[in-house]
Amino acid sequence: MPRVPRPPAPLAALLGATLVLALAWAIVVPPFQAPDENSHFGYVQNLAERGKLPGDKRRPVFSTEQTRLSRLANSDQTAANRGNRPTWSEAVWRTAQADRSLSRTDGGGLNPARTNPPLYYALAVAPYRAVHGSSMWSRLFAGRLVSVLLLLVTVAATWALIGEVVVRRPVLQLVGAGVVALQPMEMFISASLTPDSLLFATWALAFWLAARILRRGLSARDAIALGLATAAGILTKSTTYALVPGVLLAALLAARRMRGSASRREILRPLAAGAAALAAPVLGWLAYAHFAGRAAINQVGATDAHAHVSLRYFGNYLWNFYLPRPGFIRPFSFDSAYPAYQDWIKEAFAQFGWLETTMPGWVYAAITVALAVAFLGAVGVLVRRRRTGARDGAFLAFAATVVLALLAGLHWTDFRTHVELGQNFIQGRYLLPLLPFLGLAAAGAATAVRPERRSLVAGVTLGLAAVLQLGCLAVVVTRFYA
């Protein structure tokens, strides 16, 4: 049996701290008070109890058990409503505990999460079944534990990514992986029952594997692993289609680097193996979805056939999203005066519950400053490395392709949703799969500091991130229980 390598001691300690904090989030956040968690639980329950995906329009959306107990817990009314609270009555809680005979098998209707592919939900079925005789709250918590474990995968993959791209120095890897591990929104989402947790893990693994083939050359093993990680992401959430152009580019760049040192066959074989590992599961899912009459990709349902969708108007949307609007630029109907700040800073870093639980304004300002330091520092280091002949271009091209593809997909969908449905689509958490790049930037920026001071940088960074975690937990506890 192959020996499983022990993680380096600093990574093990970081994972331990991450586990403690993530468990705290998983326990403290009331049931169904994370975005769409009720839908995700309904999906898991239907899969576990009936062995079927949801989407049968003749059936209720959720089971009697979920509907009745959510009502007793006041979950739906508390969601996104800061003036409301979960039920605090012990008498109602005792009533809810006594109701063990409610049907779990009569859900499976038009669940809002039904268009998601099934991989994450299939993973969550095992813990659900393991505590099948327990209360619904225990089964929900068991599902949350799956997400918590996936967060550890994300953190470990970020550690490996930094080791591959920047340098294998534990202090720098700790700075970058620590930023990812302790990012409040990432932890809050990863402590709930949601496919996003698997999405984060698969993207982080794909980033690491892409960096690996770019640095070490294309091997069949790495190519297959990269293909499988990408396929797993696609089978988790359609968002991962945005990862495909970057992965293909990384594979082609790695193959190009092998020209001259390897035969054509030695190059084509891993490429084909990786492509097959990516394509087979995805095509299998698409074929199943087609024959089962299911949507394989979420689609914007147009209600206004005459909606004005044009590239020019899209440009107008982008300007209004990111930049201040001079008088000659046509306004766009965003909910916020500063959509980029609202979505990419506030919502992406610290807005909890169903986004109604916020931190004081100065916290977001401080986060913005920290981000600016990390990214500007990383750019400075990149420029310096370029002068010394470092070859970062291929990985930068990969990263840029991934970032731009995700942003393009999100913005185009958001634009169409605004124009055709008059609604907002983008949420800050949609950017979280890119978080390992922030870890990379933080680690890169830390290389600008003299080696003997890097431990201090790591200490201060992790200390501040821990304080942010504690503050966010305190705000969440106060919002739901005080």
Next chain:
Amino acid sequence: MRRPWLAVLVIPFVGVAALLTRAGTERTSLAFTTGVHPQIVAAQLGPGRSLCQGPIDVPASFDRVALALGRPAGGGPPLAVTVRGDGPSVHGSIAGGYRGAQVHLTARVPRVRTGRRVSVCLRNRGRVSVAVLGGADAAAPLSHAESSGTPLGTDIVLDFRRSRPPTLLEQAGTIVRRATLFHPGFVQPLTLWILLALVVAGAPALLAMAVGRAGHERDR
């Protein structure tokens, strides 16, 4: 700095001290709420008419009942507020003369203790009608508004408050008890206190260990 891992302990320690200071001074007058927002006119309460909202479990004692009323033109009528249920009824009132499309008013009542199941009833003691604001029936899923035994299909806005609000720190035990409800069976007050200790001390200690070991770990 010779011991950089100290930063990971000192910074969270300062953060926890700041949070405790805040929790020791911040007070919240809200005892609990039915969570209904003033979105619609839940009932037009004519002179002499009454309505009740219930049943309402009392998870924390209160001595104020807050309502949302609408009286766009002219002064609003005085209202009698009665809290009744499994125990002695208590009474309060709202003086007339208020104006505005949406007015939030509070009636003082004798203290109602934790653990009771009550209804809150309003009676119009004036000569003009008043709009009692609230939401659709699902707004408070466990209680309903009714008039003379007839369900109104709505819920009225009701917040229950305390005249002497405790600090968050004073409420720590209550907060912990509330956090055990609608959770798995192992989530008991003791579990949560242990978890708190792990979060406040254990996680920073592990992070400090990570920094300490990273400083000594050889590059690989």
